[in-house]
Amino acid sequence: MISRSKNFTILLANDDDDQCFLIKEALQEVELTINLYFVKDGEQLLDYLYHRADYQAPSTSPRPHLILLDLNMPGISGLEALPVIKSDTNLRPIPIVILTTSHQKGDIFRAYDLGANSFIAKPVTFEGLVEVMKSLCHYWFDVVSLIYST
16 A cells, blocks of 8 residues: 655656646546656756756755656757766666657667666556556555655
8 A cells, every 4th residue: 555644756857748737637646645846858857856957946856756757858868868867876766767658669678778767658548647657656655665865
């Protein structure tokens, strides 16, 4: 059973506003408290994690328990940001789930090779997305042991 007494922080890196809205709505169907933060590209993702630019205040950019990362974003892509995060000993423990429209084996292999913890192709229906979010949250926040450093 998912711990209902803890708040979890998810950082979503995705440049598609419609996708962000749908993911936010799907996460509201998960029965736990999730603080969801958004960034639009890999540069903003790194700025958020390193508290640079618009994300300097740790109170407004808390360390995420989980990162949902789209591969295809403008500027620094998800595949370009991934090895930067996974090469940093402070950030490496944060699980990164690739959540993308891609079904290409090359993207899957490359994402895992660069350190992704999971790769999920976005479902085509909202109901499917809700089920994915429920499973994802159950797995990462109830089944596995995470390092919750601040």
